[in-house]
Amino acid sequence: MRPLFAFLTFTVTFLICFEVLVVSSLNNKDSQLLLSFKACLPDQSVLQSWVPNQDPCSFNGVTCQDSKVSSIELSDTSLSTDFHSVAAFLLALENLESLTLLKANISGNISFPYGSKCSSLLTSLDLSQNTLSGPLSTLSTLGSCPNLKSLNLSTNKLESSGEEQTRGLQLSLEVLDLSFNKLSAGNLVPWILHGGYNDLKLLALKGNKITGDINVSNCKKLKFLDVSWNNFSMGTPSFGDCLSLEHLDVSANKFSGDIGREISSCLNLNFLNLSSNQFSGRIPGLPISKLERLYLAGNKFQGQIPLYLTEACATLVELDLSSNNLSGMIPSGFASCSSLESFDVSTNNFTGKLPIEIFQNMRSLKKLVLAFNHFSGPLPVSLSSLLKLEVLDLSSNIFSGPIPVSLCENPTNRLQVLYLQNNYLTGSIPASLSNCSRLVSLHLSFNYLEGSIPTSLGTLSKLKDLRLGLSLRCCSNNLRYMYIKNDGRKECHGAGILLEFAGIRQEQLNRISSRNPCNFNRVYGGHTQPTFDNNGSMIFLDISYNFLSGSIPKEIGTMPYLFILNLGHNDISGNIPQEIGNLKGLGILDLSYNRLEGSIPQSMTGITLLSEINLSNNLLSGMIPETGQLETFPASDFFNNAGLCGVPLPPCGDPVAASSSEHRKSHRKQASLAGSVAMGLLFSLFCIFGVIVAIVETKKRREKQDSALDVYMDSYSHSSTANTSWKLTGAREALSINLATFEKPLRKLTFADLLEATNGFHNDSLIGSGGFGDVYKAQLKDGSVVAIKKLIHISGQGDREFTAEMETIGKIKHRNLVPLLGYCRVGEERLLVYEYMMYGSLEDVLHGQKKAGIKLNWAARRKIAIGAARGLAFLHHNCIPHIIHRDMKSSNVLLDENLEARVSDFGMARLMNAVDTHLSVSTLAGTPGYVPPEYYQSFRCSTKGDVYSYGVVLLELLTGKRPTDSADFGDNNLVGWVKQHAKLKISDVFDPELMEEDPMLEIELLQHLKVACACLDDRHWRRPTMIQVMAMFKEIQAGSGLDTQSTIATDDGGFNSVEMVDMTIKEVPEGKQ
Incomplete structure (x- = not known):
């Protein structure tokens, strides 16, 4: 019996050991395969728990x-x-x-x-x-x-x-x-x-x-x-x-x-x-x-x-x-x-x-x-x-x-x-x-x-979008974004003609009660939803150009996310409240043209993000706070405040000296009379000496310039590649002409310096040509590089008009605009000196000769789109007078060394009057493919025309295609091509390079396409302003999408609405726009 029991025990033990051996063998094989897979990975740390000599079941x-x-x-x-x-x-x-x-x-x-x-x-x-x-x-x-x-x-x-x-x-x-x-x-x-x-x-x-x-x-x-x-x-x-x-x-x-x-x-x-x-x-x-x-x-x-x-x-x-x-x-x-x-x-x-x-x-x-x-x-x-x-x-x-x-x-x-x-x-x-x-x-x-x-x-704490139409009063602090401007005519002032941007329809204009007909095309107002925080603070408030009275409420300080505050051109009085210093995120502040009095509150020195401020034309007094950055702004931002003093304005006077006695004043008069006689004699001697020195120096300079001109003209006349369009009348006198400049380092430049820096405006220095003239790259003697635009001859424009326009444009500074550094007139020629942009134009990088050298991924394109929008918004809304570009296109969007977009050629159009929104021209403005449809019906340019052109630029960034290309569109253009695809599969319009970069980008691209569609509405009054475009971009960045009802045209006058949830394309029948 015992041998049989021992045999059975041995058999069972053997079978268990064999099974364990088999399982161990299988486990070992699984481990080898798993570790071999890990060895193929470029970054093996992603499978950190997969290590040898461990049970693979623990991986x-x-x-x-x-x-x-x-x-x-x-x-x-x-x-x-x-x-x-x-x-x-x-x-x-x-x-x-x-x-x-x-x-x-x-x-x-x-x-x-x-x-x-x-x-x-x-x-x-x-x-x-x-x-x-x-x-x-x-x-x-x-x-x-x-x-x-x-x-x-x-x-x-x-x-x-x-x-x-x-x-x-x-x-x-x-x-x-x-x-x-x-x-x-x-x-x-x-x-x-x-x-x-x-x-x-x-x-x-x-x-x-x-x-x-x-x-x-x-x-x-x-x-x-x-x-x-x-x-x-x-x-x-x-x-x-x-x-x-x-x-x-x-x-x-x-x-x-x-x-x-x-x-x-x-x-x-x-x-x-x-x-x-x-x-x-x-x-x-x-x-x-x-x-x-x-x-x-x-x-x-x-x-x-x-x-x-x-x-x-x-x-x-x-x-x-x-x-x-x-x-x-x-x-x-x-x-x-x-x-x-x-x-x-x-x-x-x-x-x-x-x-x-x-x-x-x-x-x-x-x-x-x-x-x-x-x-x-x-x-x-x-x-x-x-x-x-x-x-x-x-x-x-x-x-x-x-x-x-x-x-x-x-x-x-x-x-x-x-x-x-x-x-x-x-x-x-x-x-x-x-x-x-x-x-x-x-x-x-x-x-x-x-x-x-x-x-x-006002108790609705979650209310973020309130639209009551023809009402000016508002009791809720939960509005995100509001801007209202009046028409400018007496019979059109007041709440009776204030219109929301979203939902403006022509048939609604007939329902507005008014004693006299108003020019509703000039109404500027709106309401949309940009980035919004949890406490209900709006980020943009512009109620300028109205007849608002009273004082600025202290409650303004409870809006910490406010980025732009514009209360200019009203009838606001009282002091600037100390609570305004709570607006730590404020970037732009405009309180100009009111009746504000008292001193500038010290609390404003804590607003460290200010990039623009305008307190001019008020009744402010006292010293401008010395701490903070207020003293770094130009004096023009504080002009016409009789009692205001301190940097950047003249220093404040000595109160003791101001109250001196009449006896001291009389004594000063006698002393000053004697001093004047002595100073007069000294001044005469200095003038005689100065005239002698000037004559000698002028003679030397003329001899040097004549020699230089002879060299340039000789080489120019013998060059087979010379720019034959350059004509110099009165050349020897022209060399000594100084540039009118807006930057200190350029104030000693003369026309001779420009001629030398461009090798006589040789074609080798030519870097671009446009509707307003040719552009040359010029390296100055100090090593700095500038761009010089030689304008085409402007008939009917005198020197005074040219100088006035250039002086206005030269004062316009913004990080998304190409600054005008200086200008000069030489005979019939007009030369403009600009900051040089390293990467040239967006057109070259996206479509032209630089495309192979620079690959624009979506992050770069998005940055360019936002930068160009910011620059155009500044021209439309922050310049006084406001400026219509008239020729917004990808070749007028230049890229600096950081691929930051800079809008150029904005000063080539006539300047818009501060109270007008249209500009009459005698010829069709713009470039084919960028021209809005209303320009073909009348020669009236508007900011909404610029918005349309910007929409085309945004389409270029999204599609990678030119606005007009017979190979892609035949007799159509980019806008029409996108409209056709919007009825089929909208994602087909995006640049394949972007889709290959990351397929998950499609939703974000679709959101930016919505912005383009809003800009490209055939009806100009339905297009957003550039400020609203910026707000839409902020909404996308916040990850909450866009309101399709307020941003996309949904009838046959414009693009079809692209629904975010199921991407269903819907058309609204006629009569429902």
């Missing part, structure tokens, strides 16, 4: 089953390796079932190294958000993974090769995601489904350029199909017997005609998105038994809402029928939609009153959008029963009567956005609106509201 990202590696998850880890390393080591793990390398910086083609094998147990492979490239046909190599069921290759750079037409994808997959690649082949869907792979349950091809048709009729197990944002256009998609289909998204393609009847057989659909196509006719019968979300927006559907849709109320959660041609009334059957959360029928032709019973039962409704229709009658009181409502948009209809007092009566409401603008509402603003404590945005403009603005609105 970070590794999961084991039965002591064998079964799963690896290394998402958001910068591995920086190629697919070959992944295939050779990770996929070779014998027991690997799942591998996830999402956003792990994997590159290269999808192919296996020779002799490599794939785990037979692998079922899931996720390589999304990497930079994998190569033809899609290489996916067939994954056939060596026999049990692979789920493959995610979305957001990579895979392309179509053409081989897809001959052989199918030999993979038995259940899940395949190829979204956001560079696939463009036709009939790609049949290739994927070739061979009758009926096991496919999920197919995602979103965000490519695939053409052809969609036929998935044989995929009876298919549950999820997303082919949105492609170029499918061949009729109606075919779904056949897809009885299992639950999620179908074909939005943003080019499908047209009627929706096929086959879709009605997809009875299990719970998500259906057909938006942004060209489907027409009436809304057909759709499977509604399980439908939860239905999107039909942005098509051409006509007729009324079919009654059968109300039968889906038991399950329907979201319904979007916006931007179609639907008409009639909203069926009362929707009253039974108790589960509906979002209802959007905006931008249609619906009419009639809103059925009261609808809103009594929609207790789950969170979003109700009925804007841009023809709804009429009073606002239903039953709206107050929708306690879960967060967004209510009833704007741009013909609602009348008062705003229901009960709308916010229940304090438990969740309303955040209330848009009632552009209706016919009457009465006063209910004070009960303050009960909507969560309100962020409130728009009531363009109605017939009257009375005072309730002070209780």
Whole structure:
């Protein structure tokens, strides 16, 4: 018995040891493969826990089953390796079932190294958000993974090769995601489904350029199909017997005609998105038994809402029928939609009153959008029963009567956005609106509201966007951005003509009461949403050029994030409050042309970020504070303050000396008389001596200049490459002409110095030519380099006019403007001396000869866009007089050594009068491709024309294309080309170099494209000002996007609106702009 027991014990022990040995061997093999993969990484510290002689099951990202590696998850880890390393080591793990390398910086083609094998147990492979490239046909190599069921290759750079037409994808997959690649082949869907792979349950091809048709009729197990944002256009998609289909998204393609009847057989659909196509006719019968979300927006559907849709109320959660041609009334059957959360029928032709019973039962409704229709009658009181409502948009209809007092009566409401603008509402603003404590945005403009603005609105702590239209008073400290300017005519002053920038429409101008017609094109005012902090402080406040009176309130000090404060040109009196020193972030302060008195508060010395200040033309007195930076500003910023003294103004007088007696004054007079006689004699002697010296020196200088001129003229006349356009009349006298300069180092320059520095204005020194003249590079004797512009001959302009304009331009200094250093007149020639810009123009760097040497990534382009906008904004809003550029283009945006944008040639146009906003010219201003459409109708230039030209420059930065190029656009131009692509796939317009830099940049590029679209609106009054453009850029930098309703033109007068959430392109019908 004992021997048998011993034998059994030995056998069991042996088997356990053998199993341990086998497991140890397998574990050792897994460890070797994992460590070999780590050795391929350029930065091995990213897998710091993967070390030898350790159990691989303890490695970070590794999961084991039965002591064998079964799963690896290394998402958001910068591995920086190629697919070959992944295939050779990770996929070779014998027991690997799942591998996830999402956003792990994997590159290269999808192919296996020779002799490599794939785990037979692998079922899931996720390589999304990497930079994998190569033809899609290489996916067939994954056939060596026999049990692979789920493959995610979305957001990579895979392309179509053409081989897809001959052989199918030999993979038995259940899940395949190829979204956001560079696939463009036709009939790609049949290739994927070739061979009758009926096991496919999920197919995602979103965000490519695939053409052809969609036929998935044989995929009876298919549950999820997303082919949105492609170029499918061949009729109606075919779904056949897809009885299992639950999620179908074909939005943003080019499908047209009627929706096929086959879709009605997809009875299990719970998500259906057909938006942004060209489907027409009436809304057909759709499977509604399980439908939860239905999107039909942005098509051409006509007729009324079919009654059968109300039968889906038991399950329907979201319904979007916006931007179609639907008409009639909203069926009362929707009253039974108790589960509906979002209802959007905006931008249609619906009419009639809103059925009261609808809103009594929609207790789950969170979003109700009925804007841009023809709804009429009073606002239903039953709206107050929708306690879960967060967004209510009833704007741009013909609602009348008062705003229901009960709308916010229940304090438990969740309303955040209330848009009632552009209706016919009457009465006063209910004070009960303050009960909507969560309100962020409130728009009531363009109605017939009257009375005072309730002070209780000031208690809305979250309110960041308040638009009350024709009202000047404001009680809320939560506004982010406001600027208001009057027309300038007596009959147009006051609140009666103040217009918001957002939503100005020509038909609204007729609804403004005024005794006399006003020039509304000259109204300057607006309200938008730039960067905003949590405490509700605006960052920009400009209410200059009004008739505001009273004193500056102390509460101004409670706005610590204020960056620009302009109260100039008003009738403000009293002292400057000490609290203004709390504005630590203030960069620009303008209090000029008021009746401010007293001293400049000492607290202002603590404002260390000031770059511009203007306190001139007031009644200020006392000494300018010596500490801080106030004394570093020019004296002109403090002029016309009779009692003000101290640096930079003359020093303050001695009070004792000022009160001296009459006896001392008489004694001084006698002493000064004797001193004057003595000084007169000495002065006469000095004058005689000075004349003798001057004659001798002049003779020597003339001899030297004559010799120099002979040399220059001799070499010039014998040079075959000389600039033959240069003519010098009275040359020998001209050499001694001094430059009128604005910089101290240049004050001793003469024309002879310029002639020598450019080798007689030789073509070798020519660095550019433009509409105003040629530009030469000149190196002066002290080694400094300047740019000299030799203007074309200006007919009809006298010396006095030229000098006056140059003296004005020379005083304009800004970090984003090319400063004028000096000028001179030589006969008929006009020479301007500018600071030299190392990298030349944006046109050269982006399109021209310097493109190969300088690569502009997106960070550099964004910096240039913001810099150019800042410079143009300074010309439009901060210069006195204001300046219209008239020829804004990429060749007039120069780049310094830090690639900082500098706007040039701004002084070549006539200067705009301080109270005018238009400039009449006799010829068409600007350069083809940059000229706004209104310039072709009249020769009236405006700042909004500059804004349009800037929009073209911004498009150049985004697309990398010239504004006019027959090779790219034919008879069209860049603006028209972008408009065409906006109706297809907007991301196609971006420069491929930017997309290759980082595919995740697309959202930010799209936000900047919105800014360009706003600038390029065909209707000049809808374009933003450059200050507003700057505010939009700040909003993007803050990461909160842009308000598309306030920044993008949405009708056929301009660009289509690009929706941020689903990127749906919507068109607003005529009559709704």
